Amino acid sequence: MYIPKKHEPVRIGFYICHCGVNIASMVDVKEVAKYVGTLPNVVVSRDYKYMCSDPGQEMIQQDIIENRLNRVVVAACSPMLHEQTFRKATEKAGINPFFFQMVNIREHDAWVHTDRLEATRKAMALARAAIQRVPLHKPLEVKKVAVHPNVLIVGGGIAGIHAALVLANAGKRVYLVERDPTIGGHMAKFDKTFPTLDCAMCVLSPKMAAVGSHPNITLWTYSEVAKVDGYVGNYKVVVRRKPRYVLEDLCTGCQECVEACVYKEPKFRDEFNLGLGKRKPIRLPFPQAIPPVTLIDPETCIELKSGKCKKTCLEACGDRKAIDFKQQEELREILVGTIIVATGYQIFDAKRTPYYGYGVYPNVYNALEVERLINASGPTNGELVMRNGQVPKKVAVIHCVGSRDENTNRWCSRVCCLYSLKLAHLIHERTNAEIVNFYIDMRTPGKGMEEFYNRLSEEGMMLVRGKVADVYPDPTDGTTGRLIVQAEDTLMSRILKIPVDMVVLSVGLEPHPDSDKIRRLFNMSCSSEGWFLERHPKLAPVSTFTDGIFLAGCCQGPKDIPDSVAQAGAAAAECFSLIDKGHIEQEPNTAFVVEKECSGCKSCIPLCPYTAISLLEDKKKAYINEALCKGCGTCVASCPSGSIVQNLFEDAEVFSEIEGLLAPVPV
Amino acid sequence: MPKPKIGIYWCASCGGCEEAVVDLAEDILGVVEKVDIMFWPCAMDFKKADVEAMPDKSLVATLLNGAIRSSEQEEMAHMLRRKSKYMIAYGSCACTGGIPALANQFPREQILRYVYEESPTTVNEAKTRPQLKFAEAGREVTLPELRNVVRSLDQVVDVDYYIPGCPPTPKITKAAIGALLEGRMPPKGSVLSPDVALCEECSRRDSKPTNVAFTEFKRTHQKHLDPQLCFLAQGVICMGAATRQGCGAQCPSGNMPCTGCFGGTDRVKDQGAKALSSFCANIAAKEADEIDQTLKGIPDPVGTFYRYGLAKSLLRRKAGLPMSNGK
Numbered sequence: 001m002y003i004p005k006k007h008e009p010v011r012i013g014f015y016i017c018h019c020g021v022n023i024a025s026m027v028d029v030k031e032v033a034k035y036v037g038t039l040p041n042v043v044v045s046r047d048y049k050y051m052c053s054d055p056g057q058e059m060i061q062q063d064i065i066e067n068r069l070n071r072v073v074v075a076a077c078s079p080m081l082h083e084q085t086f087r088k089a090t091e092k093a094g095i096n097p098f099f100f101q102m103v104n105i106r107e108h109d110a111w112v113h114t115d116r117l118e119a120t121r122k123a124m125a126l127a128r129a130a131i132q133r134v135p136l137h138k139p140l141e142v143k144k145v146a147v148h149p150n151v152l153i154v155g156g157g158i159a160g161i162h163a164a165l166v167l168a169n170a171g172k173r174v175y176l177v178e179r180d181p182t183i184g185g186h187m188a189k190f191d192k193t194f195p196t197l198d199c200a201m202c203v204l205s206p207k208m209a210a211v212g213s214h215p216n217i218t219l220w221t222y223s224e225v226a227k228v229d230g231y232v233g234n235y236k237v238v239v240r241r242k243p244r245y246v247l248e249d250l251c252t253g254c255q256e257c258v259e260a261c262v263y264k265e266p267k268f269r270d271e272f273n274l275g276l277g278k279r280k281p282i283r284l285p286f287p288q289a290i291p292p293v294t295l296i297d298p299e300t301c302i303e304l305k306s307g308k309c310k311k312t313c314l315e316a317c318g319d320r321k322a323i324d325f326k327q328q329e330e331l332r333e334i335l336v337g338t339i340i341v342a343t344g345y346q347i348f349d350a351k352r353t354p355y356y357g358y359g360v361y362p363n364v365y366n367a368l369e370v371e372r373l374i375n376a377s378g379p380t381n382g383e384l385v386m387r388n389g390q391v392p393k394k395v396a397v398i399h400c401v402g403s404r405d406e407n408t409n410r411w412c413s414r415v416c417c418l419y420s421l422k423l424a425h426l427i428h429e430r431t432n433a434e435i436v437n438f439y440i441d442m443r444t445p446g447k448g449m450e451e452f453y454n455r456l457s458e459e460g461m462m463l464v465r466g467k468v469a470d471v472y473p474d475p476t477d478g479t480t481g482r483l484i485v486q487a488e489d490t491l492m493s494r495i496l497k498i499p500v501d502m503v504v505l506s507v508g509l510e511p512h513p514d515s516d517k518i519r520r521l522f523n524m525s526c527s528s529e530g531w532f533l534e535r536h537p538k539l540a541p542v543s544t545f546t547d548g549i550f551l552a553g554c555c556q557g558p559k560d561i562p563d564s565v566a567q568a569g570a571a572a573a574e575c576f577s578l579i580d581k582g583h584i585e586q587e588p589n590t591a592f593v594v595e596k597e598c599s600g601c602k603s604c605i606p607l608c609p610y611t612a613i614s615l616l617e618d619k620k621k622a623y624i625n626e627a628l629c630k631g632c633g634t635c636v637a638s639c640p641s642g643s644i645v646q647n648l649f650e651d652a653e654v655f656s657e658i659e660g661l662l663a664p665v666p667v
Numbered sequence: 668m669p670k671p672k673i674g675i676y677w678c679a680s681c682g683g684c685e686e687a688v689v690d691l692a693e694d695i696l697g698v699v700e701k702v703d704i705m706f707w708p709c710a711m712d713f714k715k716a717d718v719e720a721m722p723d724k725s726l727v728a729t730l731l732n733g734a735i736r737s738s739e740q741e742e743m744a745h746m747l748r749r750k751s752k753y754m755i756a757y758g759s760c761a762c763t764g765g766i767p768a769l770a771n772q773f774p775r776e777q778i779l780r781y782v783y784e785e786s787p788t789t790v791n792e793a794k795t796r797p798q799l800k801f802a803e804a805g806r807e808v809t810l811p812e813l814r815n816v817v818r819s820l821d822q823v824v825d826v827d828y829y830i831p832g833c834p835p836t837p838k839i840t841k842a843a844i845g846a847l848l849e850g851r852m853p854p855k856g857s858v859l860s861p862d863v864a865l866c867e868e869c870s871r872r873d874s875k876p877t878n879v880a881f882t883e884f885k886r887t888h889q890k891h892l893d894p895q896l897c898f899l900a901q902g903v904i905c906m907g908a909a910t911r912q913g914c915g916a917q918c919p920s921g922n923m924p925c926t927g928c929f930g931g932t933d934r935v936k937d938q939g940a941k942a943l944s945s946f947c948a949n950i951a952a953k954e955a956d957e958i959d960q961t962l963k964g965i966p967d968p969v970g971t972f973y974r975y976g977l978a979k980s981l982l983r984r985k986a987g988l989p990m991s992n993g994k
Contacts, residue, residue, distance in 0.1 A: 597934065599864030599872075601908035603945045606878035615877070620867075640909035640945040641864035642934030651934065 010041040010135040013069040014127065015060060017051035017076035019106055026110035028120040032075070035124050035666060039131050043067050052082050060086070061093035070095060071134040075103040075127050096139035098588065098648065101130045117667065124665040132660030136653045140588040145627050147233035147548075148337035149173065149579045154225055154518075155342035157185020158561055159553025161207050163340050163568035167575060168216035175334055176211060177239055178221045182289035184208055185344055189272070189368060191375040191382075193561060194422040195452030201377070205288045212290040221291060226331065228521055231610060231628055232548030233337045233584050243327040244295035245304065246282075250322035253292030257282050257323060260316030262309060268300045270379065273372045277379030282313050282323075287377055296323075338548045338575040341532065342568065343518055345554040348402025348409065348507040356398060356505055357471045362387040363481045364471060364503040366401075367416075367423060374426050384430045388481055392433050392501035396485040397424050398468045399439040403508030411529060413508030414558040417443045420506040421456045427504075428461065436462040436498055438487050446560070466490045474499050509558040522549050523609075531557045542571040547584070550574045589631035589648040593622045597643035604635035604644060671727040671848065674706035674718065675757075676747055678733030678740040679767040679817065684758040685709045685732070687834035694841055701848055702727075706747075715743070723749050728847055730757040730830070734767040734978060735818045739811035748824040753847065757840075759833040759928045761820040762858070763938075764978020766833070768817040771977050771984045772969060775815050815989045819978045829858040832914060833928035833975060839913050860913025862933050865925055869907055869916040871897045880951035884964025887923060898924040902964070904971055909935070909942035928975045937981045939972035 014036045018024035029047040037045035044063050048056050051074055063069055072090045076082060079102040087097035105123045113119040151167050153160045156178030164176045176183070187193075188208070190200035211217055220239055227238040246257075258280055266278035272285045281301035284294050296304060296313075303309035303325055317323045350358035350366050358364045363386055365373070376382035385391060397420045403413040417439065424435040442463070444453045457463060466487045474482040477499075485498045511530035512518070519526050524544045525533040532555050535543040542550045550571040553564040578584065593604075593613075600620035605613045612628030613635060615621070624635070624644070636646045645651075677685055689710075691698065705726060706713050718726075729751040735741055748754050759765040770778055783789065783796050801808050820826050830843050843859045846852055853859070866872045875897035885902045892898070898905035898919070906927030907919065918925050931938030952958045965971055973980055984990055 597863055597932065599866040599908060599912075601864060601866040601872070602875055602877050603879075603908055603949060606880070607948050620872070634948070638945045638948040640935075640941050641911075641932045642941060643864075643932070651936070655936070 008070065010071055011043045011067065011069050012041045012071040012073060012131060012134060013060060013063045013067065014042055014045040014131065015051055015056075015072070015074045015076075016045075016047045016105070016123070016127070017056070017074065018047065018049045019077060019110075020049065023076070023106050023110040026113060026116055026119045027105055027123045028116065029123075031120055031667065032105075032123045032127060036073075036127050036131060039128060041071070041135055042131060043069060051076050052085050057085070057089040060089050064090065064093035064095055070099060071137065072100045073103060073127065073130045073134055074100070075105045075123065075130075077106040078104050078108075097142075098140040099134065099137050101134050101137070103127055103130045121665045121667055124667070125661050125663075128663065128665070129657045129660035133653050133657040136650065136656055138647070138650075140647055142588055143586045143626065144583040145233050145586055146583050147578050147581065148235075148335050150175065150334070150336045151575050151579070152177065152225075152235070152237055152334065152336040152339045153342060154339065154522075155185070155344055155553070155555070156180075156183030156211075156219075156221065157342060157344045157553060157564075158187045158204065158207075159344070159564040159568040159571075160185070160340070160342035161204075161211055161568075162565045163342065163552055163572045164211055164217055165207060165214070166569055166572040168211075168214045170576065172216065172575070172579060174214075174217045175237075175239070175336065176217055176219050177223050177225055178219075179224050180285070181222045181244065181293075181295045182285045182291070183211060183219070183221060184286075184288075184290065186368070187561060188286065188288070189274075189375070190371050191378075192422065192426060194418040195446075195448040197422070197425070201288060208288065208290040212292070219291060220332070222295065225521060228339070228523075229611065231630065232546075233578065234627070235336050235339060235548065237334050237336060237339070239332045239334065241330040241332060243298075243329055244293065245298070245301075245323065245325055245327050246294050246296060247322045247324050247327070248291060248293050250320055251293040252320060252322070253284065253294070255284055255294060256316040257294055257313035258284065260312040262302065262312050268297070273379045274369050276369055276372055296325075338550065338578055339522065340550045340552055340568070340571045340575065341518070341522055341524070341544075341555060342552040342571075343512060343515070343555045345509040345558065346512050348413075348510050350401055350505045350507050352408055353401055353405075353505075355470050356401060356468070356503065357483070358505055361471070361473065361481065361483055361503075363392075363483060363501060364505065366505045366507045367419060368507070370423055370427070370504050374423075374430055382430075384427060386481075386502055390480065390501065391431050392427075393431075394434045394498075394500045395424075395427050395431075395436070395502045395504060396468075396471075396483075396498065396500040397435060397437045397504045397506060398471075398485070399437065399506045400467070401505040401507045402510065404440060409508055409510055409529070411508075411558070412443065414443075415560050416506040416508060418449055418452065418560070420504075421453060423504060423506075424461050425456050425459065428459065433501075434462070436464060436485070436500065438464050438466060438468045438485070440465070440467055446562075464489050464496065466496070471503055509554060511555070515555070518555075522546065524549060524551075527557075531555065542567055542574055548578060586627070587631060589646060590626050590629040591624055591631065591633065591636050591644050591646040592626070593624055594643050594645060595619070595621050595623075597641065598622050599641055599643070601640065604639055607634050607638055609634065670701060670703045672703045672705040672725060674726050674729040674731075674747055674751065675704065675709070676706065676729060676731045676743060677709055678731065678744065678761070678820075679736045680733030680758060680760045680765065682709070683834040684760075687758070687832075687837065687840060688730075690834075690837050691841060692837070694837065698841075698844055702844075715746075718750055719746060721750055724752050726751040728753040728755055730755045731820055732756075732758040732761050732834075734760040734764050735820060735823045736767060736770070736814055736816075737811040738814065741814070741823055744820060744824045753827040753852075754820070754824060755843070756820040756826045756829045758835055759831060759930070759975040762829045762831050762979075763930050763976040764817055764819045765975050768819070768976075768978035769970060769974070770817050771988075773985065774988050775813060779813070815991055816984055817978055822978065827855050828852070829856075831858055831860055831911065831929040833926075836914050836917070838915065858911065858930070858933065860911055860929060863912055864932060865907035865910050865912045865914070865916055865919075865929070868912045869897075869919050869925075871895060871919055874900060876900055879949050881946065881949055881961060882951050883961055886964070892922050894922050904946065904965065906938075906942055906972070908945065909938055926974055927972075930976055930979075938976045939969075939980055939982070942972045943968070 016029045033047040090100040091097040150173040164174045223241045226240040229236045261280045269275045270277040270279040282296045298304040372378040402408045468487040470486040523546045552568040552571040598621040612625045636644045729747045756762045905924035907925035910927045911929045
């Protein structure tokens with residue numbers, strides 16, 4: 001490795017990229033090259049159409065050898081894109097890669113200006129800033145940090161399940177943490193799936209069972225991540241396991257305890273069936289729940305509330321001794337190298353669109369409730385019977401409830417058009433009811449989706465293009481709860497008032513109300529809507545801005561099952577990529593405390609977002625754990641005695657850069 | 668062999684630095700034994716013309732205290748620079764501008780108007796101001812001009828060493844003179860006090876909690892100060908962490924927080940900015956209005972964080988005011 005000797009003169013090569021016309025159309029690259037050529041220490045200064053191309057990189061390498069360059073500055077696009085390219089190119093020619101400096105004159109200049117002269121001046125100033133900085137650069141080394149091979153997956157919906165199986169099948173140890181008592185997520189509640197109309201549980205339950213029995217998967221349901229510390233490759237995670245009052249390793253899932261409960265009949269709101277059915281205090285959420293372990297609700301269980309129950313459940317459990325009324329919350333600490341966040345979504349609360357009468361008129365349902373009503377394992381065993389005991393003869397399906405709406409959520413929830421068609425088909429199939437779909441636009445992208453739409457529209461359902469304005473009781477009807485749906489048919493330009501027995505609201509998808517808490521926990525970013533933000537919308541769709549933390553499924557934005565599964569596979573692949581490489585290369589822009597200069601004032605310690613700083617108790621000096629440091633610079637800026645130095649951002653380098661930036665330019 | 672000669676001179680300062688030399692007490696005898704004090708207008712009768720008559724570099728050192736704010740001080744600084752082998756900035760004002768440099772927050776005209784016309788104790792109905800020249804009966808007398816900007820000594824002449832403090836303590840003064848006489852001088856430009864922040868030598872350091880998380884700031888007269896606990900833990904601004912040591916933590920020992928007179932460490936370009944960035948980062952509140960509420964406890968941030976260093980700071984002068992000498 002070439003390391004310039006202290007007194008060896010600095011020899012800089014400067015290269016400015018046209019980026020086709022991206023830069024050259026707004027910046028006079030020839031003028032900039034000519035100007036930089038006149039600056040001190042600059043030995044060669046060239047412009048080239050595509051610096052990132054092989055010939056572009058070779059030009060740098062050749063100059064390094066022929067002109068004995070020991071510093072390289074490239075003015076081109078964002079370092080996010082090509083810093084690594086040029087670092088590697090300079091390294092190949094025998095120079096420490098940190099003697100290279102990149103100047104962003106595309107995103108920071110050409111793309112954001114309209115005055116060519118001003119943009120050229122700015123490019124000159126930015127280039128000179130780098131030219132004044134690189135002589136002070138020091139050779140640095142990339143450090144390697146081992147990646148812990150275990151993976152944490154947060155969320156046991158289809159995305160989390162799929163990712164867990166992909167990883168576990170390849171021999172990786174997976175911790176799957178789910179907030180609810182069972183995995184399965186929303187998909188476990190669906191009846192059939194579009195566009196194939198295959199039964200959701202038929203395809204999901206084998207995967208759930210596989211997770212439950214997989215030797216490489218530690219499944220923690222009814223649990224939440226409480227704390228995340230550490231960094232890529234070495235995350236220390238604390239998981240809070242809520243008490244089920246039934247011991248997982250002893251329960252066989254026989255449900256004799258449920259039978260034996262002192263409540264002879266189910267009496268309480270059944271969460272899994274969205275309150276359409278009833279359950280007992282001790283219950284299994286649904287027949288195929290994984291793990292097949294019952295749990296007791298402390299809010300309704302007599303024993304847990306008052307300690308005065310006959311405890312018939314305990315008797316029924318007998319020698320299995322699985323019921324433990326004294327079970328406490330547990331905190332488990334695990335070490336993982338990578339994390340997949342697959343926390344899903346919630347459905348839009350239709351009460352926020354009061355003109356549709358949800359929660360007021362009993363015959364208005366949201367789509368997920370209808371999924372449960374037509375599901376064979378649902379509260380009505382698959383028969384579509386309304387709250388009044390009747391089978392509907394005419395049903396309205398209202399699209400875009402809480403989607404594409406200025407007053408609620410602006411985004412398109414992507415799945416509603418298709419699930420609305422699916423529900424229309426299924427309701428018709430079960431009840432022979434007449435169905436009217438009210439839609440704004442019919443959006444059916446994706447494989448087989450348009451064909452699905454065409455097939456279903458030929459079944460004779462009525463499709464009305466128009467937004468429903470109001471749902472109100474039919475004044476001519478006394479007892480059955482018949483409703484009038486009022487909408488403008490925008491294709492026929494007329495107002496429709498259609499009497500129906502049942503209204504289905506196709507509610508949109510929205511982020512969990514606690515998504516901000518989850519975001520902070522994992523140090524991720526959110527879009528303005530609250531969906532977790534991917535690192536790059538096209539090229540890093542499952543990565544986050546925190547290394548080693550990936551996204552899968554609807555927590556990143558509304559998507560259908562195939563896309564969730566695809567994303568889960570991609571997130572698993574990203575984990576593999578880190579685990580199988582075995583180490584991560586750490587950017588050497590870390591900070592360090594100059595021990596003899598530190599006064600031990602401790603100002604820096606609480607400020608570090610990565611808890612990388614501690615006080616050496618014997619010496620009373622601050623110390624930065626290099627492996628934890630992410631190079632954010634907070635401690636450097638706040639050290640009141642200037643005793644913390646950051647590699648690549650030393651004070652002298654930064655001041656020299658600022659001076660270069662502010663000096664006048666010739667044009 | 669003749670004894671080495673030194674000079675001591677006083678520019679824009681309060682006189683405390685002169686007092687600090689006297690504070691050497693009987694040790695001054697040791698100094699006088701080894702050197703001839705050739706020029707010390709405050710204490711000895713030796714005229715400017717006498718020094719001017721001496722060959723250049725005939726003084727081994729001049730200890731010059733005070734900032735430079737008048738044409739006369741400028742002239743004396745240049746003259747003493749010529750006559751001295753080493754020019755030593757003695758005390759905060761010479762080193763970094765000191766208290767007089769707080770005047771850089773205001774235009775010269777505003778200062779003159781206040782002092783000669785508006786201050787509550789001034790009676791000057793004719794609004795008479797000092798003139799640079801005044802002639803009467805064929806004789807002309809002159810006064811030095813007040814410059815636009817208050818400067819540290821090294822903003823006017825080349826300075827070899829800095830002895831910081833308001834005033835410098837006898838201990839570092841003695842050590843500096845000792846080093847000078849024995850020819851053990853560090854590299855040119857050095858500040859002659861240890862380059863580590865004060866906390867290290869402060870007896871209260873270990874009582875500072877790791878996370879001070881300021882919820883309010885109090886000034887020293889607003890509360891009873893605990894004699895042992897770190898001032899920051901009491902919500903009182905102490906500049907110790909941003910100030911170089913060498914004073915022996917005298918103020919904290921006297922139950923007063925450090926006000927920063929020794930200046931920042933060599934690594935720091937702007938002591939005030941460093942202190943600000945450290946304190947502000949440690950404010951507990953996260954919302955803008957709550958932060959503002961906390962910061963109300965610091966009514967004079969420049970006077971708090973730049974009390975001794977405004978002239979040498981990156982701020983230097985209130986924005987928009989003239990930087991020239993104002994001739």
